[in-house]
Amino acid sequence: KDESSKFWAAYKKVSSEYDNDMLERCNGNMDIVLIFAGLFSAANTAFIIAMQPNPINTTNALVFQLIQITLHGSSAAQPTLSPSTGYSPLDVWTQALAYASLAFSLVAAFGAVLGKQW
Numbered sequence: 001k002d003e004s005s006k007f008w009a010a011y012k013k014v015s016s017e018y019d020n021d022m023l024e025r026c027n028g029n030m031d032i033v034l035i036f037a038g039l040f041s042a043a044n045t046a047f048i049i050a051m052q053p054n055p056i057n058t059t060n061a062l063v064f065q066l067i068q069i070t071l072h073g074s075s076a077a078q079p080t081l082s083p084s085t086g087y088s089p090l091d092v093w094t095q096a097l098a099y100a101s102l103a104f105s106l107v108a109a110f111g112a113v114l115g116k117q118w
Contacts, residue, residue, distance in 0.1 A: 030112040037109035044102045051095055 087095075 027116065030116050033112040034109055034116075037105045037112065041102060041105045041109070044098060044105065048095070048098050048102065051091070051098065
């Protein structure tokens, strides 16, 4: 064997060891990202659900309206429903940040899945 073939054989051995080690580390890191993103998304979704307004007042008003129409016909007095819940700017910002963090968490999980499948 000549000197260049010995060099390339040694290079192939060292580089394949380095590449295999790097792939194992990256695969482990992507596992950690997937676990964190899944747990964070679940907790964040629970907070988003808890921030939603309680629709019981609208439901009660609609049921009352249906009962009035059933009892008195269409000539019954129609109660007005408030179309908005009157969110404060702080509530809007809080929900916007919660939804943005959920979106970024899902994008991170999607990237980790793509990286693991590559």
